[in-house]
Amino acid sequence: MKYKKLIFSSIGISLFCLVILLFFVLRGNFFKYTDINSMISEPKTNSLIVSGTWELSSITSLSDGSEVKSSEEKLYITENFVYFEKMGTTNPKFKFRQVNFKNYLLYNGVVTDKINIDTDDVIVVSIRDERNFYKEFIVLDKNKIATIYNKKYYIFEKKSDNVDKSIIEELSLDESSINPKKDISFLIGVKSIGTKDVDYETFLIRKNGDEKPTADKVEGLFVNNKNKFFLVNANENEVFVTNDYINNTNKISLGVKNATINFLSKNYISLESYNAETNKKNYSIYKIGELSDESQMSIKDIAGDKGEKAYFNDIRKLGYSSDNINLYDMKNFGVKRNNFSWVFKGILSNYSHDNFVSSEIDLDLIPNVDIFSNKSSKISKLRVKEKVPDVLDYFVSPDESVIVILTADDISMYEIKNQEIATLPIFTTSLKNRREVVTFQWTNAISSELTYTEFMKIKRSN
Structure with a gap:
C-alpha cells in the first residue's frame, strides 16, 4: 500500500510538471504571433553600426513594387550628426532593437511581396532628437541599410565608414534642417x-x-x-x-x-x-x-x-x-x-x-x-479643405512647419504644429485675378x- 501511494504521487508530480511545461511552451508560441513586442529584442551590442557615408542605390514603390531610378541622394550618420532628405540633427539619440523582418514590414504597412526578404531577423536603428527629427533604418548587412519613406522603400550602400568633416560643416550651415524656423x-x-x-x-x-x-x-x-x-x-x-x-x-x-x-x-x-x-x-x-x-x-x-x-x-x-x-x-x-x-x-x-x-x-x-522636386506631405487634402473650404492648391514646407494655401483671391501662409494647421494665417497677399x-x-x-x-x-x- 505504501508503494502504491509513492507511485501515484510520482505520477501526479510528473503530470503537474508536464502541464506547467506545456503551459509555457504554448504561451510562448501564442505571444510569438500575437504580441508585437515579442518580435522586438535589444541586440547584444549597441555599437553605431549605421555610421558612415551612404549612397542611395535603389528606390522601390510600395504601391506597385516598381523600381524608381535612384537619385544622387546621400545619407550621412555619425554619433553627433545625421542628415537625410534635407533634414538633419546635431543631437541624435540612437536606439537599437532586433526584430522579425517580415513582421516589421507588415507592422509598417508594407506588402512584403514587394520587398526582397533575405533574412528572418534584422536590427532596426531608431534615430531621434529633442525637436522633430525621427527616422528608422533597417540593417540588411554591414554595407547595406534600408528605410521606409514617402511610400517608398529606400536602399543605401555604404561608401565610407566616416563622414568628411567638410560635408558636416557644409550641411550644418543649412540650419533650417536643424532649426526650421531660422x-x-x-x-x-x-x-x-x-x-x-x-x-x-x-x-x-x-x-x-x-x-x-x-x-x-x-x-x-x-x-x-x-x-x-x-x-x-x-x-x-x-x-x-x-x-x-x-x-x-x-x-x-x-x-x-x-x-x-x-x-x-x-x-x-x-x-x-x-x-x-x-x-x-x-x-x-x-x-x-x-x-x-x-x-x-x-x-x-x-x-x-x-x-x-x-x-x-x-x-x-x-x-x-x-x-x-x-x-x-x-x-x-x-x-x-x-x-x-x-x-x-x-x-x-x-x-x-x-x-x-x-x-x-x-x-x-x-x-x-x-x-x-516636390515631396508628399502628411497634411491631407481633407484637413486643408476643412480649414480653407475654397482652397485651390496648397504646399507644405519640407520640414512641415508651415503651409501655403492658394485660393482664387489670395495666397496665405499658416503655421503647422503637431501636424495641425493654425486657425489664422500668419501672412496673406491678395491676387488680382484667378x-x-x-x-x-x-x-x-x-x-x-x-x-x-x-x-x-x-x-x-x-
Missing part, C-alpha cells in the same frame, strides 16, 4: 486664368526667424537651380529662358507661337500650344538649356520603356486602337497641375473618314528622371537668403 522661403510661379492674354508672376514669401513673413512679386517665372537663377516668360510669339534677368538679354528662345507654360522646374518645362490652321492642341516637354524643336522629349525620354508600355495600356483601357500611334503622338504629352498634384496629360489624334478628332487623356506615367500654379520651390537658410537677394534685384529693375 529662414525659409517659398517661390510660387503662377499664370492668369480666364483672361485673354496669359501673363506670369512669381511670388516670394519669406519667413526669417520670428519675423513676420514678407511677400514680393515680379513678372515672369523665377527659378532657383542650386543657387543659380533663371527667369522664364512667354508671349504670343515665343517662350524664352534667360539668366540675365536684370537686362533681360541672352535669351534662349523656343519658337512656339501661342504657347502657354503649364509646368516649370529647375530642369524641365512643359508647354501647351494651339495651331489655328490645323485646329490642333499640342502638349510638349523640353529640358531647360536645350530648348529647340529637335530637343522635344518623348515619353520614353521621361519614363523609359515602362512609360511607353503604360502609355499604350492607357490607350487600350480607353478603347482606342494603338495601331496608328506614331512618334509625334509619343511626344504630344505634358504636365499640368490638377487636384493638388502634377499629372501627365496626352493628346491622342484619331483619323476617321477624313475627320480629325483630338482627345485629351490622363497618362499613368512614373518618371525615371528628376522632373518633380491664378493657376506653374512652378513652386522651397528654399531655406543660405539658399533662402540668396534667393531673396536675387529676387529683389529683379523687383527693383521692374
Whole structure:
C-alpha cells in the first residue's frame, strides 16, 4: 500500500510538471504571433553600426513594387550628426532593437511581396532628437541599410565608414534642417486664368526667424537651380529662358507661337500650344538649356520603356486602337497641375473618314528622371479643405512647419504644429485675378537668403 501511494504521487508530480511545461511552451508560441513586442529584442551590442557615408542605390514603390531610378541622394550618420532628405540633427539619440523582418514590414504597412526578404531577423536603428527629427533604418548587412519613406522603400550602400568633416560643416550651415524656423522661403510661379492674354508672376514669401513673413512679386517665372537663377516668360510669339534677368538679354528662345507654360522646374518645362490652321492642341516637354524643336522629349525620354508600355495600356483601357500611334503622338504629352498634384496629360489624334478628332487623356506615367522636386506631405487634402473650404492648391514646407494655401483671391501662409494647421494665417497677399500654379520651390537658410537677394534685384529693375 505504501508503494502504491509513492507511485501515484510520482505520477501526479510528473503530470503537474508536464502541464506547467506545456503551459509555457504554448504561451510562448501564442505571444510569438500575437504580441508585437515579442518580435522586438535589444541586440547584444549597441555599437553605431549605421555610421558612415551612404549612397542611395535603389528606390522601390510600395504601391506597385516598381523600381524608381535612384537619385544622387546621400545619407550621412555619425554619433553627433545625421542628415537625410534635407533634414538633419546635431543631437541624435540612437536606439537599437532586433526584430522579425517580415513582421516589421507588415507592422509598417508594407506588402512584403514587394520587398526582397533575405533574412528572418534584422536590427532596426531608431534615430531621434529633442525637436522633430525621427527616422528608422533597417540593417540588411554591414554595407547595406534600408528605410521606409514617402511610400517608398529606400536602399543605401555604404561608401565610407566616416563622414568628411567638410560635408558636416557644409550641411550644418543649412540650419533650417536643424532649426526650421531660422529662414525659409517659398517661390510660387503662377499664370492668369480666364483672361485673354496669359501673363506670369512669381511670388516670394519669406519667413526669417520670428519675423513676420514678407511677400514680393515680379513678372515672369523665377527659378532657383542650386543657387543659380533663371527667369522664364512667354508671349504670343515665343517662350524664352534667360539668366540675365536684370537686362533681360541672352535669351534662349523656343519658337512656339501661342504657347502657354503649364509646368516649370529647375530642369524641365512643359508647354501647351494651339495651331489655328490645323485646329490642333499640342502638349510638349523640353529640358531647360536645350530648348529647340529637335530637343522635344518623348515619353520614353521621361519614363523609359515602362512609360511607353503604360502609355499604350492607357490607350487600350480607353478603347482606342494603338495601331496608328506614331512618334509625334509619343511626344504630344505634358504636365499640368490638377487636384493638388502634377499629372501627365496626352493628346491622342484619331483619323476617321477624313475627320480629325483630338482627345485629351490622363497618362499613368512614373518618371525615371528628376522632373518633380516636390515631396508628399502628411497634411491631407481633407484637413486643408476643412480649414480653407475654397482652397485651390496648397504646399507644405519640407520640414512641415508651415503651409501655403492658394485660393482664387489670395495666397496665405499658416503655421503647422503637431501636424495641425493654425486657425489664422500668419501672412496673406491678395491676387488680382484667378491664378493657376506653374512652378513652386522651397528654399531655406543660405539658399533662402540668396534667393531673396536675387529676387529683389529683379523687383527693383521692374
